[in-house]
Amino acid sequence: MSKTERRIGVFVCLFTIVLAILDQNIVSAAIVPIVRDLDPVHGVDHVAWLVAAFSLAATVVLPLYGRLCDVWGPKQVFLGTVLTFLIGSVLCGAAQSMGQLIAFRAVQGVGAGGLMSVTMVVIAHLRDPDDNGSGGRSGLAGLVGGFGMAIGPLVGGLFAEHGQWRWIFYVNVPLGLLILAGALLVLRIPRHGGTTHVDLTGAAMIGGAAAALLLVCDWGGDRYPWSSPMILGLGTTTLVLLATFLWWQRRSPDPVLPPGLFRVPAVRDSFVIQAVVGMALVGGLVFLMVYLQAGRGISAGRAGTFPAFLAAGLALSGLAFNRFRWPVRTSMLVGTLFAAAALGALALTRDDTSFWLIRAELVVLGMGFGQLLGKLIIAVQQAAPRHQLGAATTGIRFFQSLGGAIGAAAFGSLLNAMGSITAGVDAIFAVAALLMLLAAALATRLRLPGEPLPTAAESPARQPAAPQPAAPAPGGGS
Numbered sequence: 001m002s003k004t005e006r007r008i009g010v011f012v013c014l015f016t017i018v019l020a021i022l023d024q025n026i027v028s029a030a031i032v033p034i035v036r037d038l039d040p041v042h043g044v045d046h047v048a049w050l051v052a053a054f055s056l057a058a059t060v061v062l063p064l065y066g067r068l069c070d071v072w073g074p075k076q077v078f079l080g081t082v083l084t085f086l087i088g089s090v091l092c093g094a095a096q097s098m099g100q101l102i103a104f105r106a107v108q109g110v111g112a113g114g115l116m117s118v119t120m121v122v123i124a125h126l127r128d129p130d131d132n133g134s135g136g137r138s139g140l141a142g143l144v145g146g147f148g149m150a151i152g153p154l155v156g157g158l159f160a161e162h163g164q165w166r167w168i169f170y171v172n173v174p175l176g177l178l179i180l181a182g183a184l185l186v187l188r189i190p191r192h193g194g195t196t197h198v199d200l201t202g203a204a205m206i207g208g209a210a211a212a213l214l215l216v217c218d219w220g221g222d223r224y225p226w227s228s229p230m231i232l233g234l235g236t237t238t239l240v241l242l243a244t245f246l247w248w249q250r251r252s253p254d255p256v257l258p259p260g261l262f263r264v265p266a267v268r269d270s271f272v273i274q275a276v277v278g279m280a281l282v283g284g285l286v287f288l289m290v291y292l293q294a295g296r297g298i299s300a301g302r303a304g305t306f307p308a309f310l311a312a313g314l315a316l317s318g319l320a321f322n323r324f325r326w327p328v329r330t331s332m333l334v335g336t337l338f339a340a341a342a343l344g345a346l347a348l349t350r351d352d353t354s355f356w357l358i359r360a361e362l363v364v365l366g367m368g369f370g371q372l373l374g375k376l377i378i379a380v381q382q383a384a385p386r387h388q389l390g391a392a393t394t395g396i397r398f399f400q401s402l403g404g405a406i407g408a409a410a411f412g413s414l415l416n417a418m419g420s421i422t423a424g425v426d427a428i429f430a431v432a433a434l435l436m437l438l439a440a441a442l443a444t445r446l447r448l449p450g451e452p453l454p455t456a457a458e459s460p461a462r463q464p465a466a467p468q469p470a471a472p473a474p475g476g477g478s
Contacts, residue, residue, distance in 0.1 A: 005186045009126045012182035013119045016082070019175050020115035023085075023108075026156035026168050033165045039098045053102045055401070056214055057109030060207035062398040065114045066121075067198055067256045069390025074121040075189045077390075079180065081118050085111025086176040093169035108169075117397040121390050124381050125189045202248050202256040209241035210402060217406060221413050257395060258388055266383035266446060267392055270376040271399045273332070273442045277372055278403025279410070280343065280435040285310070287411055287428050288346070288362075295421035296351070309359040313366020314373070321371055328379045332443035335371025340436035342368060347429035351422055368436075379446060407435075 031050065068077045088108025095101035159168050216234045224230045249255040262268045285307070292303040321334065342365035349358065377396050384392035411428045418424030 005188070006126050008182065008186045010123060012179055012186070013123050013126070015175070015182075016078075016115055016119045016179050019085075019172065019179065020112060020119075022155070023112060023115075023172065026159075034101070035098070037165065038095070038101060050098070050102055050105060053106040054109040054112070056211050057106040058113035059214060059398065059401040060210050061110055061113040062117055062394045062401070063206050063256045063391070064198070064200075064203040065118055066391035066394030067203070067254070069118060069121045069394070070388060071198055071254075073189055074118060074125055074390060075183065075187045077114065078118050078122050078187075079183055081111045081114030082176055082179055082183070083111070084108075085115060086173055086180075087111070089169045089172040089176070093166040117394040118390075120377050120397075121393045122187070122189065124389060124393065126187075197254045199249075199252045199254050199256040202245060202252055205241050205245035205248060206257060209238050209245060210398070212238040212241065213402065213406075217408055221416065226413075256391070258391055261384060261388060261392055261395065264383050267380050267395075269442060269446050270380045270383075271395060273439050273446070274376050274396050275399040275403035275406075276435050276439045276442065277336075277376075278400040279407030280339065280432040280439070281369070282404050282407035282411060282432075287415065287425050290415070291349070291421060291425040295425060296355075306359065306362060309362040310366040310369075313363040313368075314370040315366075316363070317367040317370025320367075328375050328382075329443055329446045331371045331375045332446060333440055335368045335375070336436045336440035336443060338368030338371065339365055340368075340433045340440065343429050343433035343436060347426050347433060349422070349426060349429070407432075 034050075065077060065081070085108055088104055088106075088111055091104035092101060092108055095104055155171075156168055159165055212234045216231055216238065219234075220226050220231045246259075249257060249259050262271075288306065289303055292298050292306060317335075321331070326334070342361050345361045345364070346358070377393055380392045380396055381389060411431070414427055414431065415421075415424035418427060
């Protein structure tokens with residue numbers, strides 16, 4: 001690919017990330033109008049499934065997408081995920097009942113699971129080997145992420161207020177078609193030859209285990225008591241499927257999540273750090289909104305403006321810090337310590353704390369998370385064998401999703417155990433701050449070959465891992 005084609009390809013990928021972030025934020029603002037329109041009597045009872053269907057589908061397909069990228073090539077998988085997402089979006093917009101919408105959100109989630117993860121695999125293949133590592137793309141990614149987080153709730157609220165909630169889904173179509181056209185025109189990514197076998201059995205096992213775990217986290221202590229047969233049964237199912245999956249992966253000729261990845265210290269440590277960060281991220285985002293509305297009594301619309309300050313911190317982090325071209329380990333330490341300081345400050349929030357102080361703390365939190373988002377993907381892409389790049393990259397997203405689910409359950413139980421909303425959320429922020437300190441301690445162990453490490457703009461292939469088995473010979477271009 002020429003340098004111009006690479007730049008256009010990166011722009012297409014960044015546009016895809018905007019689409020993914022928009023979809024994550026835009027729907028939440030329209031849940032009430034959707035319920036009122038489709039099922040005003042019993043629709044509220046199905047809201048949990050409206051959210052869970054999407055997140056379950058998006059999470060369980062992640063390991064499979066990684067393996068498919070390594071077998072079929074990331075371009076083919078990228079096109080398939082975008083197309084699936086668009087089909088799901090059209091179906092959601094046309095839904096005539098809550099049951100249909102829940103089913104179609106699951107279809108949309110299958111595609112959405114690849115919008116962020118597979119896109120990062122594509123970006124890894126687009127990096128120019130002659131890139132000087134200026135870090136510009138990392139800073140631009142921070143701006144893109146901040147833009148999506150800031151306008152998502154605003155756009156969703158605008159459609160909802162004018163009774164046009166279906167356009168929350170239809171708006172994805174023109175954006176997605178532009179992405180498909182750009183990818184077809186400029187992406188030329190070689191793929192590995194060799195086997196075309198995909199471990200569907202392993203994918204089904206880990207997907208089932210993830211689904212059962214997410215249901216435990218979503219239902220436990222809320223819909224069902226923690227000691228209920230349903231929760232205990234789901235927990236047992238999770239453990240059995242996980243144990244069977246680990247046994248199967250050691251015997252499968254083409255494992256969906258290769259056990260060899262866990263023998264690479266940087267990859268293994270990155271998976272653990274990402275899970276811990278995912279847990280803390282839930283406390284910094286979800287329960288802040290609970291506090292603002294239930295604890296301080298402000299409207300949902302006004303509360304929806306607060307994520308813009310977190311987004312501003314993300315963008316500022318990309319502009320201010322990435323110029324230093326820090327090694328990944330240094331960026332992780334700076335990010336976790338900034339986030340821990342912000343969460344610790346939020347833990348001191350009282351009923352009379354100024355909203356502007358909270359907004360300032362969110363800016364600091366965003367600056368911390370801005371140094372964390374994507375950095376572990378870089379570490380994994382540098383350390384993993386080239387022919388397992390897809391499995392390693394989507395593995396990061398998989399562990400982040402699982403960490404977030406576990407964090408949601410633990411923080412929800414903590415909130416219910418406290419005497420007041422303010423006290424409960426303060427405790428959640430304190431625990432989240434401790435988790436970020438734990439992530440900082442784990443980050444000190446992060447070691448990659450050839451340090452100092454390049455920034456997000458540099459090719460992972462330029463810093464190969466310690467001797468690994470040779471990758472299969474490349475096949476023809478895609």
